[in-house]
Amino acid sequence: MSSQVLRSAQPIFLPHFVLEDYRAAVDDERLRNLALPNIHSVMVVPLMARGSVFGTLSLTRDQTHEAYTADDLLLAEDIAERAAFALDNALLLAEARIARAIAESDQRRLRVLADVSQQLATVTTDIDRLFYTVTxxxxxxxxxxxxLRLLSPDGAGLLTTQIAHPNPAAHRFMNELGRLPQAMDESYTKAVIEHAQVVRIATxxxxxxxxxxxxxxPYIDRFGIASLLIVPLIVRGRVIGSLTLVRDRGGAPFRRVGEFNKVLLPDNLSCNPG
Known part of the structure; x- marks a missing residue:
């Protein structure tokens, strides 16, 4: 019945509903065998907004109640109209919030890129300054x-070149850890370096x-790790390292890989560590 109302945008009013007649008229075997309560009166009215039907409101009565009347149908249509209006407003509000969130995210991304570009504009061939600025x-x-990690001269692993963190304690902590090289088979290194893949673990x-x-x-125990993003560093089409981003305990997830799908460095820079 609901599908018929969705197609026609007209209510179905069956004050004296006969269940067996309904079962005989239904093609779907599952619906014919459906165990329905002992209903004897049915109304199905459309939920409409802006000229389109987006749902239905179904009402039934069993034999312990009187059959629906024409006045009941008018009341049901009025309730459906008000409900549809409220639902449509809620959907519009949700859509507006989503659109606003996307716009704010895009603006934030553009601000970040503009900030990075402005700072990189002052960098020429000073690679240490470039890496410091980026991180x-x-x-x-x-x-x-x-x-920021670069391939070791022998290509066997990654060497930490630059680390940044707004928390001085976390920065010092990671600086100590960063002195050790990262083997190619550690965690997600191979996927990023050999296949130029982005690794993102939102939560x-x-x-x-x-x-x-x-x-x-020890770093995870102290500061936590809420979200992880690792992207390849690319120069002249070749992956020469990786950029790892971590949001500590309580941080929001990295939701869109599009924020950083790769990092392209200026071609005129020599990117061999040491």
Whole structure:
């Protein structure tokens, strides 16, 4: 019945509903065998907004109640109209909030990119300054931890080149950990370096501890890890390292990989560590 109302936008009014007649008229075997209460009166009215039907309101009465009347139908249509208006307003409000959130996210991304571009505009061939600028800007605008790692000369792993964190204690903590090289088979390094893949874990589960090197566990215990994003660093089409972003305990998830799907560095820079 609801599908008929959705198609026609007209109510169905069956004050004296006969269940067996309905079952005989239904093609779907599942509906014919459906165990329905002992109903004897039915109304189905459309929910309409802005000229379109987006749902239905179904009402039934069993044999312990009187059959629906024409006045009942008018009341049901009035209730459906008010309900549809309220639902449509709620949907419009939700859509507006989503659109506003997307717009704010896009504006934030553009501000970050503009900030990075403005700061990089002053960098020529000073690679150390470039890396410091990139990590510091990302850590303060996107947060929290930003670690830049480059391939070692022998290509066997990654060497931490620059670390930034707005929290001085966390910064010192990671600087100590960053002195050790990161092997190519550690956690997600291979996927990022060999396949230029983005690794994003929007909400980091507790089981992440088993996938990370033991040396990072003290940092996780103290500062937590809410969300993780690792993107490749690319120069002249070649992956030369990675940029790791971590939001500490309580931080919002990295929801859109589009914020950072790769980091392209100026072609005129020499990117060999050391």
């Amino acid at each position: 510091a800007c990302i850590a303060t605008t996107i947060g929290d931890l930003c670690a 980091v589960p507790e089981t992440i501890r088993a996938q990370l090197p033991q040396r990072y566990l």
